[in-house]
Amino acid sequence: MATAHAEPNYMAIFGWLFVLTVVEIGVIFLPIAKLLIAIMLVGLAISKAALVAMYFMHLRFERRTLAVIAATPMLLCVLLVFALLPDHSAVPHQSAASSPRPAAAPK
């Protein structure tokens, strides 16, 4: 059993998750720059994920080792995103509709 502590107020966490979700949906309709919207959405998503991880999954009250295990993929995924960035234009991405139809194959 993790260190003794009062049970977190799960309904309060639920309330926050609900509010953050509503805010997220509202943000995409704001008449501001797309980049700003993207930053806000990422921030909101990370906040929600952190609430679930720290309180529902109990990480806040566990031994540090578990938090390190949980945080490692987050760090690695950020690195992964940056590692893939140079390849984003390596393959031309055209839908079947926008690419020219290939010439008929010889029989």
Place this chain on the structure above:
Amino acid sequence: MSQVAAVHPGVEPAESPLTPESWGKLGMWLFLAGDAMSFGGLLAGYGAIRFGSADWPVPAKVLGIQLTALMTFLLICSSVTMVKALSAIRKGDRRGLVRFLLGTILGGVIFLGLQAYEWTHLITTVLPPQGLTFTQHLFGTTFFVLTGFHGMHVTGGVIYLSCIAVQGARGKYSPERNDPVELVGLYWHFVDLVWILIFTFVYLL
């Protein structure tokens, strides 16, 4: 010897302050870390493809946000029932445990039903006219792979939860022995957490 080991002699004395008390929790977290990398890989790949694409549609215009918002709310609620289930068995409330586990399962099943409806609607009606199906455009491919991979996790989770619920109904868990309930909770919260990220990056962004 740590206080925990003194109180719970069934647990090996910790070799160091870094050793988690529960091997089960360590194992589940290690699994979830690996699973997070799977989803992370898919999401990062999705990001790279979308970022480099010239004709990516606006997801909010193609996909149904209202339905997805409901699905998100549903999974969050099921996480709450899951946490309440664990809380119940820690207080010795076996009926509460089973009731809240069933609530969690119900949330998962309804989520899957809504996803099946959403997929059917997209596959038959919405995507073909716009040339965005699974085979026509990477929008469709990445959407179905991401949500499908997640949906498989939800399905597995529902089965896993059902097994624990059956054991709970048989009285196998108690305030002293409820690790399996905690572990299924960790898995289920992970599934919810991943959906929060998919909802944000695939539907909203």
